[in-house]
Amino acid sequence: MDRETEKQRWQRNFADLLQELRVAQTGVQILFAFLLTLPFSSGFPETTVFQRDIYVVALLAAAGATALIISPVAFHRALFRQGRKPELVRFAHRMASGGLALMLIAMVSSVLLITDYLLPRPLAFVLSGVTAVWFLSFWAGLPYLRRNWAEDDDETDSVPED
Template sequence: MGNSGTAEDEGRRRGRNETEEERADRMWTELIQEVRVAQMGVQILFGFLLTVVFQPKYERLSDTDQTIYLITVVLGAVTTGALIGPVSLHRLVSGRRVKPQAVRWASRLTVLGLVLLLATTACSLLLILRVATHDGFVPYLVTGVVVWYLLCWFGLPLWTRYRHTER
């Protein structure tokens, strides 16, 4: 019979009563808080990685370990770019009345940054464990950690979204 606005209807209604612009503002604020956490982690990791090449032990690393190191540094650099990208995007389009679109692009950059952060962390862990242990179990251990990250960062959120989103 249509929406009569009764208390019963109000109890069943979900979501917020906000305009597209209000929603974009809220989502932008939430996204920036999330990006700050990821940025901090990648910047600390990347800063640490940049110092490794200047250590005396670097010259004694195997060719494989040096290759892993170089891949890890490049991954750290592109991860930093993806996670700082939303800030630049916001600054360059601010005031242009495209916030909903900017939020979508910033969200995509953030997810890309998280995938790259996963790869950077995995490569860092691989390098550190190879140098520290020289054991054959290292790839299995790194794989286990990557699976854990995939579950925490993507599996649980996607399951929650699927399980608790009304269709």
């Protein structure tokens, strides 16, 4: 089996990261577009001060997430063909992580905004809390608990087959 060079590894890491960012980018752009149109809907004037405050949090978090998740593309353009792929991958990783954190805030605050508009506030807080736990479970908890999957795979690979 051929071993990849360090340059190939950085290139693969960057390609993998871009694929991940494409998925996140689509989600945050759809949410951001929805939030941009919300104030122009007929029911928006009926919102409370609390709901408008939550809206602003969701809108700004979605805008921030969009900026962070798209920023690796601009960074790549600035560094194109300069042989700085390791720097680009490290930057893109930090921006993707920050973008996901802001996307979490945007998602949960959007859920809070909508549920507070439709349901009693205590229930809206509970549902938003459950949403936050749900996202954190899959975006942080599970990856943290399974961060050593490669080691588990190595053990499985070394077991002789029947």
